Amino acid sequence: MEQGKKIVIVKTGEPVPPVLERRGHFADLIQQTIGAAWRGGYATFDARTDDPPAPEGPGIAAFVITGSSANVPHREPWMLRTEAWLRDVVRAGTPTFGICFGHQILAQALGGEAIRNPRGREIGRIRVHRRADDPIFDGLPSSFETHATHLDTVGALPEGARSLAFNELDDHQVIRFSNTCYGVQFHPEMDHDVIAGYIAWRREILQAEGLDVPALLARIAPGQLGTRTLLNFIEHIVERRGRRTPSP
Numbered sequence: 001m002e003q004g005k006k007i008v009i010v011k012t013g014e015p016v017p018p019v020l021e022r023r024g025h026f027a028d029l030i031q032q033t034i035g036a037a038w039r040g041g042y043a044t045f046d047a048r049t050d051d052p053p054a055p056e057g058p059g060i061a062a063f064v065i066t067g068s069s070a071n072v073p074h075r076e077p078w079m080l081r082t083e084a085w086l087r088d089v090v091r092a093g094t095p096t097f098g099i100c101f102g103h104q105i106l107a108q109a110l111g112g113e114a115i116r117n118p119r120g121r122e123i124g125r126i127r128v129h130r131r132a133d134d135p136i137f138d139g140l141p142s143s144f145e146t147h148a149t150h151l152d153t154v155g156a157l158p159e160g161a162r163s164l165a166f167n168e169l170d171d172h173q174v175i176r177f178s179n180t181c182y183g184v185q186f187h188p189e190m191d192h193d194v195i196a197g198y199i200a201w202r203r204e205i206l207q208a209e210g211l212d213v214p215a216l217l218a219r220i221a222p223g224q225l226g227t228r229t230l231l232n233f234i235e236h237i238v239e240r241r242g243r244r245t246p247s248p
Contacts, residue, residue: 013068065102103183146226
C-alpha cells in the first residue's frame, strides 16, 4: 500500500430508505466489505452534485463507483459529465471498480451501451458463472452465489472490453474494461441483511411483476462470494499498481 493514498468512493445514489437508516450509505457498506484488505484512507464525492477529483493524482489509489436507483439510459446531465470524467480516469490507468450502476456507466462511458434489461428485473441471491480466469476471480469457484438488484444491463460491450461472467438474466455480470478497470453487475457490498431489506422494501413492485417474494427471501443466506471480487480488486489491481509506482 502506498502511504497516504486513498480509495475514492464515487457516490451515485443511496440505498433504499430502511437500509440507509439501519446500515448507512453505500460508502459505509463498501468500506465495511473491504475491511482489513485496505489499510489506507477513504474519500467520497457525489457525482451528482460535486466537481470530480483529478483522474489521477498522488493521493488517489483507486475509484469505486457505487450503485444507484438512477438509470444510465436516462442520460441525465450529471451522468454525461461523469462519463466524460471516467474516460479520463480509465485513460490515466487509475484503478477503477464499478458496482451495478457503476458497472453500467463505465460501459456507456467507454463506448458500450447500457439498456433496460429485456429479460426483466434481477434481485436477490443469484448464481454467476465465470467465462474465464482472471485475477478478479482469485479464490472463487467456476460458479458462485452473490447478491444483485437491477433493472438495467450492459447491452453492448465497449471495444476492447471482455465479459468475464454471466448468468441466465445477464450476459455481462463481470466486465474487464482494461487492465486496471473492472465492473460487476451484482453487489459485492450487500450482505444477506441488506438484500433482504431491498426485497422487503420493494415487495409490492416485485409482486406486481409476478415475482415470488417469499421464495426470494427464502433463498437469502449469509456468505455471498461476490464479495471476493472487490477484495481481489484491492489486492491484485490497487495494491499491485501501488507497488509498481515509485513514491514521489
